[in-house]
Amino acid sequence: MIIVQERWDASDASALAILLGAALAGTTEDGTPLVLLPLADRGGEAGEAACLEVVGQLAARFAVHIAGAVRYVTGTVGFLVGPDGRPCLRAPKVSPDFAEGYSDTPSALSTPAAFEIARLPFGQVAVLVGEDAAAAQLVRAAMWRGAEIVLNPSREFADEQFGIRQQARMARAYENHLCLVTASPRALSREPGFEERLPSASAVYDEWALPIRATGAESFLRIALDVEAVRRRRAEFFGNLCITTRPTVYAPGYRAAIAARGQPAAVPATRVAWQEEGRRRAAAYAAAFPERADAFERYDVLLGQVTVRHVADAASADEVIGRNLSHAIELTGRFAAAPDTRLVVFPEFFLQGSRMGRMPQLFPIAGINLRASPHIDRLARFAQDHKVHVCGAVLEIDEDWPGHLFNTAFILDDRGELIHRYRKIQCADVFGLMDTTPGSILDRYLDRYGYEGLFPVADTRLGRLATAICFDMNFPELHRALALRGADLLLHPTAEPHNIRRRAWENSRQVRAWENTMYVLSAALGGDYWSADGELSLYQRGHAKVVNFDGTVQSVADGPGAVALGGQIDLRALRAARADARHCPMLWDEPRVYEPVYSDTVTIPDDLVKGPDHWPYLGGKALNEVIARLTAAGVFVAPRRRVQTGEALATGGY
8 A cells, every 4th residue: 555645635536546656656566556545735625525526536537446545524534445546435524623722623522423434455444534543442343343444644743752652543543453554644735835844744554553653754655564474463263352341341432432422522623612512521621520628638658679479379369378478578668768758559469379260169268358358458458557548459268159259459548448449351261261251240240349340449638549450551432431420540550461462452551541630640560479389470461550641651660679669649740741732632521422333233242251260261162152143244354264285266255
């Protein structure tokens, strides 16, 4: 495909013909090329029908697919036109034009989107315009409608959030195992006769979050998209984010939000009106989550990047847990004693290690009851002695759920009281491990705790604290649900080995912080002892990190090993950022746009676990069934089967 970085006029057929001729010069691509134009420089005043006629005639003349977007009086609309000159799809822009400080243009902000998909010989294609490609639920909905390639005609500007908007596009490609392709112009016409030069933003992001970016001055990028790689990735059950995201968990919240908001107001159509609407939304959010009079507005935090020993048998379980706890306390104690330190966060598995998660016979012995454990009592005394809140994640047993093991994040306040308990929603059991996620027992879980029990947020003097665990970081829906419940800090106990996913996970931490305007405190394991008295392995990579609410990295442990990493929280600065709707994307989140897709989609079924001895996910059976079902429905396309000697090429789909 060819990505165009030059300005174009949607009403000037002659100039566009010259541009297309130059773009296609020397191309040797087999089949029908795809040309992606950026958001048009001008020409929208001619109207949508006239502009599509110009593009359609040239698509037929050059025998190409042409995609792009044009800003009309009625709103900005993306398009894809086929080599027969006919439109293949239409995509109105949903997000306001906040990258350029708003514009005198309405958007489809409160209208359910069609998420049209063009099923072309080289792949299943969607178009999302401008900032829409940085919006998590919009890209997810396009994927669940079948998109393998998301085309993003755009217009980017240099500001303090330029870089993180590109990182958000990279995150969307990884989260949905697709190719996301952005075209942004090198310059923009300004009246009278001034050319504004724009930053280089054109790029291709693949299913592993590997970017191929424009260097700046080139007119065109000529890229061969590997759609088969997307299909092969989606055909693998392990780590498949498309099928392990549970729309059935999030859709009820979207429906409730739509009902609570009532009928949407008229969409702004001028820059001044957009600014006023942004102020209204920011004020409404601030009123819903007022600041506490007794809050610590500025304080220090400490991430305890510990090294652990694994519980391996019943006889040594208590000794191993105690030894791990002593290490955690000794590592952080001297720093936690500082008067400005108010919060200490420990990693996932920091007490038990992770092996016992595969050994059901150890559940009642090595699983931790958060309300009746001498180890938690000892941690509570640490919180009291140092006047700090303490967070961590453990493999939890609960008398209300006999035979089940949860991967649970908890928070103790500075009195040692248990004020927060979150059970990991994503991953774990769905890959055949032995702990239970709420979705696997959803009806019973909701009966006991209610829907809000899935997304707990603790209102404290340190701000509103929420937690997510390890693999949860890959699921933007969870973090948005927490932000919309007021979360200021996302505490993230995690344990992450070295592998191909690390690039995307590191990127996700920054994107989650930015798109929800929240701090992200990611406490990671710094290594583990695979045997009780063996040498320390650095398989657990460490790199604990404090990420600011704008997505910038504040502090990071530069590698594995035992590290006490410090950072600082400024709640006043956080509130100021949330008061600026242009730089606070969550304020523009409108579930009405994407809720129908979430409500219509079922990936992995809920309530598959019928009892403590029932393990329906072992061997990937349940996930492979989801892949087969989505492939049969045309959402996924089966990859080509390897050709054997003397065998004709076998394909799934095209």
